Structure formats: C-alpha cells, structure tokens
Amino acid sequence: AQTVTQSQPEMSVQEAETVTLSCTYDTSESDYYLFWYKQPPSRQMILVIRQEAYKQQNATENRFSVNFQKAAKSFSLKISDSQLGDAAMYFCASGGTSYGKLTFGQGTILTVHP
Amino acid sequence: DADVTQTPRNRITKTGKRIMLECSQTKGHDRMYWYRQDPGLGLRLIYYSFDVKDINKGEISDGYSVSRQAQAKFSLSLESAIPNQTALYFCATSDSGTDYQETQYFGPGTRLLVL
Numbered sequence: 001a002q003t004v005t006q007s008q009p010e011m012s013v014q015e016a017e018t019v020t021l022s023c024t025y026d027t028s029e030s031d032y033y034l035f036w037y038k039q040p041p042s043r044q045m046i047l048v049i050r051q052e053a054y055k056q057q058n059a060t061e062n063r064f065s066v067n068f069q070k071a072a073k074s075f076s077l078k079i080s081d082s083q084l085g086d087a088a089m090y091f092c093a094s095g096g097t098s099y100g101k102l103t104f105g106q107g108t109i110l111t112v113h114p
Numbered sequence: 115d116a117d118v119t120q121t122p123r124n125r126i127t128k129t130g131k132r133i134m135l136e137c138s139q140t141k142g143h144d145r146m147y148w149y150r151q152d153p154g155l156g157l158r159l160i161y162y163s164f165d166v167k168d169i170n171k172g173e174i175s176d177g178y179s180v181s182r183q184a185q186a187k188f189s190l191s192l193e194s195a196i197p198n199q200t201a202l203y204f205c206a207t208s209d210s211g212t213d214y215q216e217t218q219y220f221g222p223g224t225r226l227l228v229l
Binding site for chain 1: 147149154155156157158159162172202204206216217218219220222223225
C-alpha cells in the first residue's frame with residue numbers, strides 16, 4: 001500500500017522568490033517513482049517533474065527541482081524564480097512499478113504575489 | 115489536438131440517472147485510468163485497465179463501472195448517480211512499453227454535478 005501526505009494546504013511566495021513544497025510518502029514497493037503535478041485554474045493536470053527512487057541524483061526541470069530523501073521518505077519540490085504562472089494546486093504522487101497506479105497527496109495551493 | 119480527450123467537459127444530472135463519461139487518447143498508450151478529484155482528498159483511483167481485456171478496480175470503485183471498447187477508448191459509467199458522486203473526473207494514460215511506464219498523462223477532466 002502507498003500513502004502520500006502533503007502537510008501544507010496553502011503556500012505563498014513573492015514573484016522571483018523561491019518556495020519549497022513538502023511531501024512525505026510511504027510505500028511497500030522496492031521500486032517506485034515519485035511525481036509532482038501542477039493543476040492551474042484550467043484544472044488540467046500537468047506533469048512538472050519525475051524522480052526514479054533508485055536514482056540518488058535529484059531531478060531538475062528548469063526552475064523546478066526536487067529534494068529526494070529516500071531514507072526519510074521525503075520528496076519536496078523547489079520552485080526558483082517564481083512566476084505568476086506558477087500559481088496553481090500542486091500534487092505529489094507516488095507510483096510503484098508492480099501495479100502502475102498513482103497515489104496522490106491532498107494537494108498544496110500555491111499563490112504567487114506580484 | 116489534445117492527446118487525451120474527455121467528453122463531456124461539464125455535466126449536470128439528477129439523482130438516479132445513468133451517465134457515461136468518455137475518454138479517448140491518440141497517444142497509443144496501452145494503460146488507461148479513471149480518477150476522481152474531491153477537495154482536500156487529492157485524486158483517487160476508480161478503475162484502471164492495462165489492456166483491452168484487463169480491467170481492475172481501484173480504491174473507490176463502488177457505484178461505478180467501466181468499459182474498454184478499444185485500446186484508445188475507456189468509458190466510465192455511473193449506473194445510478196447520487197449526489198456524493200459530484201466531483202471532477204480525470205482520465206489518464208500511460209505506456210508500459212517505455213522507460214516512462216509509470217508516468218501518467220491526464221485528460222482535461224469532466225466536472226460532474228449530481229443534483
């Protein structure tokens with residue numbers, strides 16, 4: 001079984017600043033993947049970044065990076081140089097290779113102030 | 115054109131009515147999923163299908179049924195809608211034949227209101 005917890009219902013950041021969204025997870029899978037999805041007001045679910053659990057190197061995608069702490073089962077998302085378009089709901093998710101399903105956290109609403 | 119489409123985008127129905135939500139994809143993926151999103155609960159898996167002949171229940175399948183008409187089409191039915199099925203419904207796909215098989219791609223969602 002898998003559980004994903006996002007303990008920050010809401011976060012805010014000033015434009016051009018950096019913000020970190022937290023996520024913890026628990027899984028019985030030995031081989032799994034972690035994801036951050038963004039859901040803007042359009043409600044479309046957009047993949048932000050993906051991390052293979054077997055890789056020690058943290059994933060990065062332009063202004064987005066993760067801090068993956070496998071022993072602590074922590075997977076936080078850092079957004080650098082925040083932009084107004086980053087304002088959205090962010091979901092953390094985990095998926096195991098044995099069954100291919102995703103388990104999502106509750107989401108964090110990010111507000112970006114100009 | 116969008117790779118994963120859902121119809122309708124919005125729907126209002128009454129308690130007891132049967133309703134079908136449809137999902138189509140042009141990504142050529144073999145795996146398809148149905149999730150529902152409720153405020154404060156994130157997305158929860160309703161059903162998933164790894165190919166046309168392989169359909170499985172997710173964590174909240176009661177009150178729902180699905181049909182995988184073809185590799186590209188996966189429909190979700192509410193046989194007798196009830197108000198607590200009011201939610202945002204997402205279809206997603208993934209490709210088991212790549213190194214990114216765990217990565218799911220989502221449709222635009224269907225907002226359903228059951229009165």
